[in-house]
Amino acid sequence: xxxxxxxxxxxxxxxxxxxxxxxxxxxxxxxxxxxxxxxxxxxxxxxxxxxxxxxxxxxxxxxxxxxxxxxxxxxxxxxxxxxxxxxxxxxxxxxxxxxxxxxxxxxxxxxxxx
Amino acid sequence: xxxxxxxxxxxxxxxxxxxxxxxxxxxxxxxxxxxxxxxxxxxxxxxxxxxxxxxxxxxxxxxxxxxxxxxxxxxxxxxxxxxxxxxxxxxxxxxxxxxxxxxxxxxxxxxxxx
Numbered sequence: 001x002x003x004x005x006x007x008x009x010x011x012x013x014x015x016x017x018x019x020x021x022x023x024x025x026x027x028x029x030x031x032x033x034x035x036x037x038x039x040x041x042x043x044x045x046x047x048x049x050x051x052x053x054x055x056x057x058x059x060x061x062x063x064x065x066x067x068x069x070x071x072x073x074x075x076x077x078x079x080x081x082x083x084x085x086x087x088x089x090x091x092x093x094x095x096x097x098x099x100x101x102x103x104x105x106x107x108x109x110x111x112x113x114x
Numbered sequence: 115x116x117x118x119x120x121x122x123x124x125x126x127x128x129x130x131x132x133x134x135x136x137x138x139x140x141x142x143x144x145x146x147x148x149x150x151x152x153x154x155x156x157x158x159x160x161x162x163x164x165x166x167x168x169x170x171x172x173x174x175x176x177x178x179x180x181x182x183x184x185x186x187x188x189x190x191x192x193x194x195x196x197x198x199x200x201x202x203x204x205x206x207x208x209x210x211x212x213x214x215x216x217x218x219x220x221x222x223x224x225x226x227x228x
Binding site for chain 1: 117118145147149154155156157158159162169170172173205207209212213214215216217218219220221222
């Protein structure tokens with residue numbers, strides 16, 4: 001079945017840029033998503049990218065998609081302590097585009113040091 | 115309501131007992147999803163409803179797990195004869211439409227089976 005992989009941990013200093021990486025196996029992926037999880041809270045959708053795009057920018061967030069290598073990244077500019085959280089990459093495959101079944105990675109914990 | 119709500123937030127039960135977890139989606143959302151999230155992992159799809167119809171239950175691990183959404187709004191996930199391996203965070207999400215529509219997640223129910 002489809003799989004999504006992420007590195008587990010990233011530590012940056014406040015004000016630096018953070019880059020969180022994700023790889024996926026589904027060659028028929030339609031949308032790819034980034035979710036943020038803070039302690040005690042639900043998953044919050046940060047941004048998403050359609051599979052025929054290679055870049056999307058939304059304020060401090062930049063998503064890059066390399067469809068050939070099945071690689072997705074999330075860049076957070078000017079990282080703040082409030083960005084400390086777990087970030088999940090998720091894939092909506094073509095076969096799931098009618099049902100919305102998301103395949104999630106295991107999450108990357110971002111630690112922002114003051 | 116303002117967001118997806120789930121109850122209870124925490125549930126401790128003894129092995130062999132049945133549990134029922136409730137999800138109240140955002141008003142008017144036609145699609146409802148259940149996911150299970152083990153510690154240190156990403157959410158894993160369990161089942162999907164479109165209105166009251168359960169259209170995908172491919173992620174339910176075995177026949178001890180069942181879900182219903184009889185009136186197309188509130189949903190209940192039931193686990194019969196709980197086992198310790200059922201301990202996890204159970205997350206519910208809803209979306210306005212099907213497929214690629216944004217899924218809004220609730221805070222989850224933390225289930226601990228002793």
